Amino acid sequence: MQVHQKNITGRIVVILLILFFTSSNLFADEVSEIRTMTKEKVDIVINILKDKSLSKDEKKEGILETIDGLFDFNLMARLSLGKKHWKSLTKEKRKEFSNLFVERLKLSYLEKLDLYTDEEVIVDEARLTKKKRVEVLTYLVTKDDKKEMIYKLYKTKKKGWMVYDVDVLGVSIVQTYRSQFSGVLKKETMEQLMERMRSSGDLGA
């Protein structure tokens, strides 16, 4: 009787333990979904770049369409300006700044793609960094080197996971713009900064 009892208890414990460990995969699944989604988008972009039948403008259009749903550009604008300066702006100014910034960011991204030749992108692992933040590790591989690029995503309420920053070789796009904007705004007013962004596509650099 005792032995029998032990057996049943043991079985229950084993079964529950199995369930216990598999349940943690609920989340692992979501992370791997994010990885898959990122990989899909990256593959679409690469395929567009490789497609010789498309004109340059068609390529740009297709790529922007692909990344629009992946990147939260407005959040990137807010983060790049930083809390202090963002708060000091009116709603209209915020929108205007966002638009200027996003245009610039897209332009810079597209220009970088002009350098594309035969690189492959390896989408490595996705990892959870903290609540609602996932980093997807990717490598841009050429014949003689391998550049690490990390896409940082967060969970939005309505549109799923979106990118809010990209690290290229450890250099964060948002952080770099943040330092620059705050540097410029120590010497100039917000108006002057936005005037520079309006008048020249490349801010006079």
Added chain:
Amino acid sequence: MLIQSSKIISFFVIISFFLHPLMLNPLFAQEESNEYAQTHSESETDEEFDGEEFDDGFEDEFESGDEEIFDPLSGYNSVMTEFNDGFYIFVLDPVARGYEWVMPDLAQRGVKNFFHNLLFPIRFVNNALQLKPINAGEELFRFVLNSTVGIFGLWDPAKEWFGLEAHEEDFGQTLGYYGIGGGFHIVLPFLGPSNLRDMFSLYPDMQIDPVYYFDNRPYNFPKMEGEYLGMSRQSLQQTNLLMLKTVNQESLRIGQYENLKKDAIELYPFLRDVYEQNRAKLIEE
């Protein structure tokens, strides 16, 4: 008694089974406290431009950029950045483009591999100093294989056959590994962005860089007598090697600097920031 205890065990296992995903899954944790923040970072609504509060944790992920960076040489650095920029745009880049046009890709990569292989002592010593014996061992293996089978390092069989990549480490990274900060930023002529730590680290690395031991034996280069352009024959030959190395390197990344520069609002602070972030990342690895 036994029935009792087994029930208790089952009870806890069941309870923990249900709680477990909630405890381990950060997505569920603090879901509520994040509700408010989320509405502020949602796209396609006007709300994101309304928000006054930033409690969504994003601000903590970045440096504010407001803290004063100790940059006593900023005046000199800006000027030197402009100089280097001009040198790159008007001298190095055109030369590299010409070189790229003339040289077959295979030769360019061969030259790159050759010089890279020569820098093995720097990588080996610094990996060892950073207590990375496996990396140091791989470097040694790479050097032996690439110098022999890879014909003086022109080719990289260690990577092609064994998937062993180089482990780039320099003395600046070694010092960083032991917790030594970068100090203030210094832009070096021709070499570009650096800082106090990395600048002084160039010296020990140079001591083990074979290019600086290049001897002036007559069979190395066509015979040259005496001094030329005020340089001894040995230093002239070293300069030639250095120039070949640099031009070859640049010929493999034409357009990249110009492209990077487009993200700059002001060139010097931008390049400084990019350099320091990149170094921090390299040291962290």
